[in-house]
Amino acid sequence: MIVVGTICAVLLSITGALCVVRIVRGPTMLDRTVATDVFVAASAGAIGIEAAIGRHNSTLSILVVLALLGFLGSVSIAKFAAPDTDRRAHDDEEGES
């Protein structure tokens, strides 16, 4: 189980680092939202793997909270996505479309 934990820790660390790269670089707010969703899913996976290795059930409630929190965050950001300034920057970057 230590081997499994090490492999999963490395993989999920790579996942988190790549998501942070996209959160920093992402040209629009929705790219950052998508990357944040994957980051939350990777965090939930990391907590689950830690619970599986330690064989305890004390962090399962945190998984419930994370499953609902990512939903609320992305839905509220998508609800209030503003088209104004970011769209002009996007058009300048991508050319006239």
Next chain:
Amino acid sequence: MIDVIAGALMISGALLATIAAIGIVRFPDVLSRMHAATKPQTVGLLLILAGLALRLRDLSDITILGLIALFQLMTAPVSAHMVGRAAFRTGFARRDDLTVCEFDADGRWDTEDDGAPDAPTR
């Protein structure tokens, strides 16, 4: 033996999350990044929860794990739909990459006869 299966499930879930993160960094626009991003939210997390259930082997814990899986399966498509719709309406999605686009420039159903599919009659 059960622990081996649980470890294999958890490693495959973490691997799926890593592949999705690579896709998020390398894909060109919001919609294709969402294609990569919605996989670890459902399948990756379900694999990890299955591994955790095989490891805990307790009925009340497995009930909570099923509840987490149910929440995730209910909320991930809804949030992906909201983000995709917002991306399309605010113009962040690249329309020239789309094969079929049933909306005009204003985000409404394209009802003109220009070869594009018509709006559904309701």
